Amino acid sequence: MTCECHKINWMARVQNPDKKYRMVDGSPYVEGVGCQDKVNLGTMDYHTYLTVCKYMPEEGSLFPEEVLQELLSDMSENPATIRPAPVPESTPP
Numbered sequence: 178m179t180c181e182c183h184k185i186n187w188m189a190r191v192q193n194p195d196k197k198y199r200m201v202d203g204s205p206y207v208e209g210v211g212c213q214d215k216v217n218l219g220t221m222d223y224h225t226y227l228t229v230c231k232y233m234p235e236e237g238s239l240f241p242e243e244v245l246q247e248l249l250s251d252m253s254e255n256p257a258t259i260r261p262a263p264v265p266e267s268t269p270p
């Protein structure tokens with residue numbers, strides 16, 4: 178499994194009034210292309226995400242700094258938007 182996040186125009190989030198991502202060709206965002214979506218959909222596990230994704234929303238990744246700042250400012254409202262939460266280890270009852 179590889180990172181396909183380069184197919185997403187992340188900057189659209191800060192450039193468009195609707196604050197939505199778009200694909201690099203300008204078409205509407207396709208759910209399931211980005212690694213975060215894959216984790217949310219269950220098609221990529223969290224460890225793989227941490228290993229292969231080049232666009233994790235954090236410093237040092239290819240994720241645009243401007244968009245990162247935008248996400249961080251939104252975090253106070255909904256902390257889950259910044260990154261998919263790791264699946265907790267299942268604990269026996």
Ligand SMILES: [Zn+2]
Nearest residue numbers: 180182212230
């Ligand atoms: Zn990725």
